[in-house]
Amino acid sequence: MITKDSKTHATTQDQRKARLAAELRANLLKRKAQARSRRTGAADERPDGIAAADKDDPA
Template identity: 50%
Template sequence: MTSPSSKNPNSEQSSREKRRSEQLRANLARRKHQTRSRRSGEADERDEGITAAEKLPSDTASSES
């Protein structure tokens, strides 16, 4: 018959839904924190995201001409 180690499709689906709901809650918490920090004027403390572009010495030399 079936071995006890085989997964039930329903339990696999429920675990997938559980992971998805946890990820959605974490995303919502990040967005709320970001909104609060923007309202209070604090800097956004994310590790990921777009970093500010830095000017290279070659950029200033070409713009002076």
């Protein structure tokens, strides 16, 4: 006999599995995009990095 609690528990598990699957797909797409950008040799446009390397005056 299936009770209301077991249905809720199953639904919660299904929702969790779907959410984790979606996050996994998003992570995979992100990693593939990173690999493609590294393979093409595009310059890294991020502003972060070692600030001391940009200075002309050594400290």
